[in-house]
Amino acid sequence: MILKIDNLSGGYNRRKIIENINFSIDKASITAIIGLNGAGKSTTIKHILGLLKPMEGKVEVKGLTLEKNVEEYRRNISYIPESPVLYDELTLEEHINLTAMAYGIDMKEAWKRADYLLKLFKLENKKKFLPIHFSKGMKQKVMIICAFLVEPSLYIIDEPFLGLDPIAIKDLIDLMTKEKEKGKSILMSTHILATAERYCDNFVIIHEGKIVANGNLEDIRTEFNMQDAKLDDIYLSLTNQV
DSSP states (O other), X not given: OOEEEEEEEEEETTXXXXXXXXXXXXXXXXXXXXXXXXXXXXXXXXXXXXXXXXXXXXXXXXXXXXXXXXXXXXXXXXXXXXSOOOOTTSOHHHHHHHHHHHTTOOHHHHHHHHHHHHHXXXXXXOTTOOGGGSOHHHHHHHHHHHHHHHOOSEEEEESTTTTOOHHHHHHHHHHHHHHHHTTOEEEEEOSOHHHHHHHXXXXXXXXXXXXXXXXXXXXXXXXXXXXXXXXXXXXXXXXXXX
């Protein structure tokens, strides 16, 4: 098991946003966390990343907790936020070098991985460029390159397709699929449910801070007596939007 969340409750400024969150992610799987804006997706992700401290419950990544082994815990995670976060004064090349140093990756191995990713996302000629010269989509590609450069056990991707053109979306999906085949796991937050239904193994539907469904599509269909229903229809039904 790569990720295990037990009875997690938490939020901001003593205000509880999520309550009794329980789910796990197995090795070599892609899980989508789905919910309305404000449902608790980002809050859950921030607790996994250690950006928020749980009010109750715990989070484990490969059996590790932040309290017991913060460096090893974080070394097993790569994160791609919804909005790109880059250093204005660092070139693309320097972002890659910084990522490699932060995760303790041999520089030769790091650039072997990076060269493949740069070519995939058509940025191989932009290594000396600063972020000011990049479009939002290009900045998102830099975040993707740095995250996949690490080759962690768990990728956490928040709205991965925002700002990407159709070719880049396909390349990202192919990359995610290849990582899954190598035994890696992915947790992604997305509103593009048709894509999630096609590529994800499991789904966590969260509403008003609580999980209302968790499992693969067939299990969820059976639980809620919605045989043959699309993920969109299940989601709308469970969040009372129909």
